[in-house]
Amino acid sequence: MIELRELTKRYGDRVAVDGLSVRVQPGVVTGFLGPNGSGKSTTMRMILGLDAPDHGQALIGGVRYPDLSWPLKTVGALLDAGAFHPGRSARAHLAALAASNDIPGPRVEQVLRIVGLSDAATRRAGTYSLGMRQRLGVAVALLGDPGVLLLDEPVNGLDPEGIRWIRDLLRGLAAEGRTVFVSSHLIAEMALTADRLVVIGRGRLLVETTVAELAAGDDSLEDAFFRLTSQATDYRGVGAS
Amino acid sequence: MNGYGFRHAARMERIKLRSVRSTWWLAIAAVVSMAAAGAGVGLGYRSHTPVATAAQILNNSLGGAIVAQLLLGALGVLVVTGEYGTGMIRSTFAAVPRRRIVLAAKVAVCGGAALTVGLVASFAGYLSGQLAIRGTAIPAASLGDPAILRAVVLTGVYLGATALIGVGIGTIVRHSGAAIGTLFGLMFVPMIAAGLFGESGIAVGRFVPLLMLLNSIAVTSPIPGLFAGWISVLLMCGYAAVAILCGGVLLRYRDS
Numbered sequence: 454m455i456e457l458r459e460l461t462k463r464y465g466d467r468v469a470v471d472g473l474s475v476r477v478q479p480g481v482v483t484g485f486l487g488p489n490g491s492g493k494s495t496t497m498r499m500i501l502g503l504d505a506p507d508h509g510q511a512l513i514g515g516v517r518y519p520d521l522s523w524p525l526k527t528v529g530a531l532l533d534a535g536a537f538h539p540g541r542s543a544r545a546h547l548a549a550l551a552a553s554n555d556i557p558g559p560r561v562e563q564v565l566r567i568v569g570l571s572d573a574a575t576r577r578a579g580t581y582s583l584g585m586r587q588r589l590g591v592a593v594a595l596l597g598d599p600g601v602l603l604l605d606e607p608v609n610g611l612d613p614e615g616i617r618w619i620r621d622l623l624r625g626l627a628a629e630g631r632t633v634f635v636s637s638h639l640i641a642e643m644a645l646t647a648d649r650l651v652v653i654g655r656g657r658l659l660v661e662t663t664v665a666e667l668a669a670g671d672d673s674l675e676d677a678f679f680r681l682t683s684q685a686t687d688y689r690g691v692g693a694s
Numbered sequence: 695m696n697g698y699g700f701r702h703a704a705r706m707e708r709i710k711l712r713s714v715r716s717t718w719w720l721a722i723a724a725v726v727s728m729a730a731a732g733a734g735v736g737l738g739y740r741s742h743t744p745v746a747t748a749a750q751i752l753n754n755s756l757g758g759a760i761v762a763q764l765l766l767g768a769l770g771v772l773v774v775t776g777e778y779g780t781g782m783i784r785s786t787f788a789a790v791p792r793r794r795i796v797l798a799a800k801v802a803v804c805g806g807a808a809l810t811v812g813l814v815a816s817f818a819g820y821l822s823g824q825l826a827i828r829g830t831a832i833p834a835a836s837l838g839d840p841a842i843l844r845a846v847v848l849t850g851v852y853l854g855a856t857a858l859i860g861v862g863i864g865t866i867v868r869h870s871g872a873a874i875g876t877l878f879g880l881m882f883v884p885m886i887a888a889g890l891f892g893e894s895g896i897a898v899g900r901f902v903p904l905l906m907l908l909n910s911i912a913v914t915s916p917i918p919g920l921f922a923g924w925i926s927v928l929l930m931c932g933y934a935a936v937a938i939l940c941g942g943v944l945l946r947y948r949d950s
């Protein structure tokens with residue numbers, strides 16, 4: 454389980470995450486929704502101890518991330534596609550991370566097979582397409598067979614087959630009793646993947662709900678999302694003509 | 695069973711260091727540049743009058759260390775900034791959130807590798823210099839001579855220390871270009887500044903890396919006024935320790 458307690462992060466005088474308190478339960482896929490710049494990635498980075506919160510804390514099974522004994526065996530994370538050195542092969546990247554958490558070598562080949570990168574494993578990761586990078590990120594997340602998964606926009610750049618693969622993978626992992634927390638701005642995709650939804654805007658919790666509840670309203674899921682976030686959207690385009 | 699530690703982080707860092715090409719290119723370039731400088735010096739002195747002394751050949755044939763120190767310094771910088779520039783650092787800190795363990799592992803692995811490469815490069819400079827003067831009247835410099843052996847070994851250690859200064863600066867600055875620029879600046883600017891003091895410059899100059907290398911470390915006997923070679927090398931290690939400690943303090947408080 455992931456527990457956020459009044460999590461707050463400021464960059465200069467801009468508040469990126471504002472007193473966010475949420476519990477993410479095991480056994481279901483929890484979607485993390487919000488407009489661009491609403492603080493999803495920042496929240497994920499704070500859960501992983503990469504950014505220090507200005508206030509509040511993030512706990513994983515009651516423990517702060519930096520206090521975990523075997524981080525990769527507890528939490529698997531996919532951050533931005535590109536948290537690797539472009540000059541290093543996928544296999545070496547995974548082998549290095551595996552070594553850091555005492556994960557046995559054969560697991561590297563296993564996750565390469567799961568994400569479908571076995572044939573490209575010796576290539577330098579910098580030569581990968583966006584979708585392949587995303588798959589490498591998923592391989593890293595799965596490496597330690599963790600009970601908690603944290604994925605920041607995993608379907609970004611994936612082809613339709615890949616999107617369905619991620620969806621089935623995440624649902625399968627949740628069905629095994631794991632905690633799965635996935636951010637996205639694709640409400641339609643989340644409706645198919647997630648059971649529960651956490652919606653934020655301008656760093657604040659707007660609503661915690663289930664897909665079923667949201668769908669039960671009289672408007673479409675997309676309209677419901679816009680209704681929820683309309684007061685809390687910073688970056689909005691206009692027509693070009 | 696009670697969690698990861700330095701040993702695990704060091705295994706990770708070893709795999710990381712070996713699996714990028716730049717490591718190998720920089721290491722090979724460091725050895726080649728010292729070997730080439732040694733051979734060039736030897737060949738240049740072959741028909742030189744008066745006949746060169748053994749000390750002259752040795753001192754000059756280790757001159758390639760000027761280039762090798764920049765290459766190995768860059769290696770040390772890239773071990774850290776290569777991760778910040780690419781986003782790899784997030785994967786690293788997610789795997790090992792106690793960041794100082796990561797830094798310690800980088801210091802041990804990169805320091806060990808750079809020391810090895812530095813010693814190989816230094817011996818390559820010595821050897822190629824000696825090979826290039828074979829068959830001339832110039833006396834050979836034997837490694838059996840403690841002064842000669844000391845100069846060759848200390849030059850290798852100096853090169854290893856330079857890489858560690860690179861690791862420290864890389865941790866502080868985090869940007870490859872800026873960190874390499876800072877390192878090169880710290881190598882050359884103090885030397886030029888010391889030169890401005892003229893005669894009294896030596897009081898400052900004996901603390902300056904490049905001057906220590908050329909006049910105290912990579913020579914059979916230090917120029918008067920400079921520290922003994924081993925003290926100069928200890929000073930270099932001290933600079934590295936200061937840079938790494940500063941990096942370690944900053945590491946704790948900064949977001950990645």
Ligand SMILES: Nc1ncnc2c1ncn2[C@@H]1O[C@H](COP(=O)(O)OP(=O)(O)OP(=O)(O)O)[C@@H](O)[C@H]1O
Pocket residue numbers: 464467468469487488489490491492493494495496638
């Ligand atoms: N390192 C940083 N320095 C300054 N501001 C930052 C930094 N990281 C994020 N921000 C700001 O914090 C806010 C939240 O950003 P964040 O990346 O968390 O949003 P997001 O919900 O992930 O957006 P998206 O859907 O576009 O990925 C934004 O206003 C962003 O500009």
Ligand SMILES: [Mg+2]
Pocket residue numbers: 493494495605
């Ligand atoms: Mg984001």
